[in-house]
Amino acid sequence: MTKSFPELPAAQKLKKLATHPFDLAKLSPERIERFSARALGFHLLYGTERVDEEVLGALLELAEQAGVRDKMAAMQAGEVLNRIEGCESEEREVLHTAMRDVFEERQTGEPARKAAAGAERELQKLEKFLARNEGRFTDLIQVGIGGSDLGPRALCLALQPFHKPGRRIHFISNVDPDDANAVLAQVDLKKTLVVVVSKSGSTLETLTNEEFVRSRMKKAGLDPKEHFVAVTGEKSPMDDPSRYLASFYIWDFIGGRYSATSMVGGVMLGFALGFQGFQEILRGAHAMDRHALTAEPRENLPLLSALLGIWNRNFLHLPTVAIIPYSQALHRFPAHLQQLDMESNGKRIDKKGKGADFSTGPVIWGEPGTNGQHSFYQLIHQGTDVVPLEFIGFRKSQHPADLEIQHTTSQEKLLSNLFAQSIALAVGQKDKNPNKFFPGNRPNRVLLADRLDPKTLGALLAFYEHKVAFQGFVWNINSFDQEGVQLGKKLANQIIALFKARRTKEKAPSFPLGEAYLRVLEEI
Ligand code: G6Q
Numbered sequence: 155m156t157k158s159f160p161e162l163p164a165a166q167k168l169k170k171l172a173t174h175p176f177d178l179a180k181l182s183p184e185r186i187e188r189f190s191a192r193a194l195g196f197h198l199l200y201g202t203e204r205v206d207e208e209v210l211g212a213l214l215e216l217a218e219q220a221g222v223r224d225k226m227a228a229m230q231a232g233e234v235l236n237r238i239e240g241c242e243s244e245e246r247e248v249l250h251t252a253m254r255d256v257f258e259e260r261q262t263g264e265p266a267r268k269a270a271a272g273a274e275r276e277l278q279k280l281e282k283f284l285a286r287n288e289g290r291f292t293d294l295i296q297v298g299i300g301g302s303d304l305g306p307r308a309l310c311l312a313l314q315p316f317h318k319p320g321r322r323i324h325f326i327s328n329v330d331p332d333d334a335n336a337v338l339a340q341v342d343l344k345k346t347l348v349v350v351v352s353k354s355g356s357t358l359e360t361l362t363n364e365e366f367v368r369s370r371m372k373k374a375g376l377d378p379k380e381h382f383v384a385v386t387g388e389k390s391p392m393d394d395p396s397r398y399l400a401s402f403y404i405w406d407f408i409g410g411r412y413s414a415t416s417m418v419g420g421v422m423l424g425f426a427l428g429f430q431g432f433q434e435i436l437r438g439a440h441a442m443d444r445h446a447l448t449a450e451p452r453e454n455l456p457l458l459s460a461l462l463g464i465w466n467r468n469f470l471h472l473p474t475v476a477i478i479p480y481s482q483a484l485h486r487f488p489a490h491l492q493q494l495d496m497e498s499n500g501k502r503i504d505k506k507g508k509g510a511d512f513s514t515g516p517v518i519w520g521e522p523g524t525n526g527q528h529s530f531y532q533l534i535h536q537g538t539d540v541v542p543l544e545f546i547g548f549r550k551s552q553h554p555a556d557l558e559i560q561h562t563t564s565q566e567k568l569l570s571n572l573f574a575q576s577i578a579l580a581v582g583q584k585d586k587n588p589n590k591f592f593p594g595n596r597p598n599r600v601l602l603a604d605r606l607d608p609k610t611l612g613a614l615l616a617f618y619e620h621k622v623a624f625q626g627f628v629w630n631i632n633s634f635d636q637e638g639v640q641l642g643k644k645l646a647n648q649i650i651a652l653f654k655a656r657r658t659k660e661k662a663p664s665f666p667l668g669e670a671y672l673r674v675l676e677e678i
Contacts, residue, residue: 156221156630157219158504158508158511158630159220159468159504159510159512159628159629159630160511160512162216162219162220163215163219164212164213164215164216164218164219165216165468167212167215168209168212168213168216168465168468168469169469171208171209171212171469172465172469172470175204175205175209175469175470175595176204176205176206176209177204177595178202178204178580178581178582178594178595178596178597179581179582179594179595181201181202181577181580181581185201186199186201186202187201188201189201189203189205189210191452191453191454191455191458192453193445193449193453193454193455194441194442194445194455194613195603195604195610195613196455196601196602196603196613196614196617197601197602197603198455198458198459198599198600198601198602199576199599199600199601199602200458200462200599200600202576202577202579202580202597202598202599202600203462203465203466203597203598203599204465204466204470204595204597205462205465209465210452213461213462213464213465214451214452214461216461216464216628217451217457217461217624217628218451220627220628220630221627222457222460222624222627222628223447223451225627226446226447226620226623226624226627227262227447229248229249229251229623230249230251230252230262230263230266230443230447231261231262231263231265231266232247232249232252232262232263232264232265232266232268232269232407233247233263233265234246234247235247235248235632235634236248236407236409236632236634236635237505237632238503238505238506238507238632238635239505239506239507240506240507241507243632243635244406244634244635246406246407246634247265247269247407248407248409248412248623248634249265249266249269249405249407249408250408250409250412250413250415250416250619251266251440251443251616252265252266252269252270252272252273252407253269253270253273253408253415253416253436254273254415254436254437254439254440254443254612254616255269255270255273255440255443256270256273256274256277256436257436257437257440258270258440265407269405269407272403272405273416276402276403276404276416276417276420277420277433279400279402280402280417280420280421280424280429280432281424281429283383283400283421284424284425284428284429287347287399290345290347291345291346291347291425292320292321292322292342292345292346293321293322293323293324293340293341293342293345293346293347294321294322294323294324294346294347294348294349294422294425294426295324295325295326295337295341295346295347295348295349295367296323296324296325296326296349296351296422297325297326297327297348297349297350297351297360297363297364297367298325298327298349298350298351298352298357298360298385298418299327299328299357299359299360300357300410300411300493301353301409301410301411301412301413301414301418301493302351302352302353302357302360302385302410302413302418303325303327303351304411304486304489304490304493305411305413305414305418305419305490305493305494305615306325306351306414306418306419306422306423307325307327307486307490308414308484308486308487308489308490309414309419309423309435309611309615310323310325310419310422310423310426311483311485311486312481312483312484312486312487312606312611313423313426313427313431313483313606313607313608313611314483314552315483315552315553316427316431316607316608317426317427318426318427318428321425321426322340322341323422323425323426324337324340324341325337326363326366326367327359327363328359329358329359329362329363331366333363334363334366334367338367338370343370343371343374343376343381344374344376346381347381347383347399347425348364348367348371348378348381348382348383349383349385349421349422349425350364350382350383350384350385350386350392350398351385351386351418351421352385352386352390352392353386353387353390353404353406353408353410353413353418354386354387354390355386355387355390355391355392355393356390356391356392358643358646358647358650361392364382368382378397379396379397379398379399380399381399382397382398382399383398383399383400383401383402383421384397384398384400384401384402385401385402385403385404385417385418385421386401386402386403386404387403387404387405387406388403388405402417402420402421403417404416404417404418409498409634409636410636411490411493411494411497411498412494412619412634414490414615415435415436415439415612415615420432423435427608431608432608434607434608434609434612435608435609435611435612435615436612437609437612438608438609438610438611438612438613438614438615438616439612439613439615439616440612440616441609441612441613442455442456442612442613442614442615442616442617442620443616443620446616446620446624455601455617456616456617456618456619456620456621456623456624457620457621457624459544459599459601459617459621460620460621460622460624460625460628461624461628462597462599463475463516463542463621463625464625464628464629466516466542466597467513467516468512468513470540470597471513472516472540472541472542472597473513473516473517474516474517474518474519474539474541474542475495475516475517475518475519475541475542475543475544476518476519476520476526476534476541476542476543476544477491477518477519477520477543477544477546478520478521478522478523478526478543478544478545478546479520479522479523479545479546479547480522480523480524480545480546480547480548480568480569480571480572481522481546481547481548481606482522483552483606484522484546484606485521485522487520487546487614488518488519488520488521491518491520491618492518492519492520494618494619494622495515495516495518495618495622496515496517496518497636497638497639498515498622498623498626498633498634499514499515499622499625499626499629499631499633500514500515500638501514501515501626501629501631501632501633501638502514503631504629504630504631505630505631505632506630510629510631512629514629514631515622515625523545523568523571523572523575524568524571527571527575531575534579534596535578535579535592535596536591536592536593540595540596540597541596542596542597542598543575543576543579543596543597543598543599544598544599544601545572545575545576545598545599545600545601546600546601546602546614547568547569547572547600547601547602547603548602548603548604548605548606548610549569549602549603549604549605550565550604550605551564551565551568551605552605552606552607572600573600575598576598576600578592578594579594579596579597579598580594580595580596580597580598581594582594582595582596601614601617645665645668648662648663648665648668649665649668649671649672651663651665652665652668652669652672653672656672
């Protein structure tokens with residue numbers, strides 16, 4: 155019988171070690187070099203985490219005892235990992251990596267091979283679609299929400315300098331009509347392609363926004379069939395090629411938040427960057443998939459990051475994590491990571507349906523630096539709660555243009571700030587004046603790469619996907635479902651029925667709590 159996370163011998167050992175974590179006042183140049191790992195052009199510096207060799211050794215034992223390498227192999231081979239034993243659950247494979255396996259001659263298992271073949275088919279369709287419609291559209295609107303919006307949007311915004319000239323990308327996600335209206339005010343519908351993305355084909359916000367844009371197209375005298383593309387699951391309510399210029403497919407075994415490298419992101423990214431550009435993202439992600447699967451634990455970047463996160467969460471008892479890219483291009487990337495991490499690991503039962511008697515996924519949030527320094531860093535340096543940080547930085551900026559002012563470039567100023575924050579948080583500052591005293595020992599780590607291009611971004615995306623998966627494997631929770639979003643949806647539909655009943659005078663099922671809110675609305 156597999157032991158639960160707190161029963162693992164390494165967890166017991168870590169609990170004892172956590173009574174005297176490493177004092178970061180002793181940070182030294184040797185330590186910065188020693189506690190680091192390098193792969194695929196990334197460099198992870200974690201000397202500023204409160205770990206020493208003994209803790210690191212115990213964390214690696216924890217990974218081994220939890221069988222994370224076998225679980226990663228099982229995931230990438232297509233075993234049914236999205237399940238909870240003994241309860242009704244999704245019972246699905248978890249095969250987002252197969253979307254990038256198209257570059258591999260041999261996949262690791264039959265389901266993975268099948269999934270990669272499906273991905274290959276959709277990629278070929280996309281290449282032809284883009285070639286056929288070259289020059290027809292200047293603007294693309296992606297309509298989708300959650301996983302069908304956040305990851306694709308973050309990638310699109312992060313790669314602006316790599317977009318083909320004259321192509322503009324817009325997103326409509328919120329059912330707030332102000333979202334659709336704001337986007338529609340910016341485009342010439344005659345030259346606009348609308349990509350409606352919904353795996354289930356039944357999401358309220360997306361279907362509503364699709365109709366919103368369709369009706370605007372019709373009003374403008376245009377035929378939506380010539381402008382609308384569907385990305386959906388086979389046989390979903392949206393799987394009706396007669397209504398669309400083209401239809402692309404995704405499958406149940408790709409979770410929404412893991413779907414940016416499927417056609418969910420692919421159609422928009424292929425249009426924005428060109429087909430080659432999208433393929434570069436896939437190449438980068440695939441390289442990280444292989445790395446997560448095969449690298450030695452001590453060199454395995456997503457695994458190390460996962461284990462350091464577990465040390466902070468379960469043994470130092472720190473409930474949040476801020477992810478701070480020192481890269482303006484990544485300004486929506488933390489929003490994607492909020493979903494990726496919190497929807498995956500915000501779970502209170504383990505894979506056997508038993509209540510988890512330990513902490514699982516932390517609260518994830520973030521904003522780019524240096525902007526954050528002028529806002530919430532006060533709390534991070536001197537607040538009563540300790541917030542671990544994950545910094546991301548790049549040696550070079552995306553745009554080649556930079557200016558030397560007083561003998562340094564803007565990029566050098568940016569990186570100086572990143573490194574300074576990492577040191578300041580770790581070491582702190584002694585001062586007799588309590589207002590100028592910085593306690594230090596605020597754990598953080600830095601992930602560095604050369605330049606944020608499509609391939610690097612693909613690898614960064616996959617790095618976080620695997621970090622999250624590895625943490626879920628250690629905790630033995632199901633990181634791949636999201637039951638927690640259902641209750642709110644169900645109640646929203648009951649309130650929608652109340653609104654509808656007022657207009658149609660039909661009787662809606664009784665929902666006194668909902669009615670109370672509608673009465674308040676009338677009094678405003
Ligand atoms: C992600 C979730 C969720 C989903 C949206 C949109 O993992 O499943 O965010 O992506 O609810 O769903 P559809 O793509 O089915 O419209």
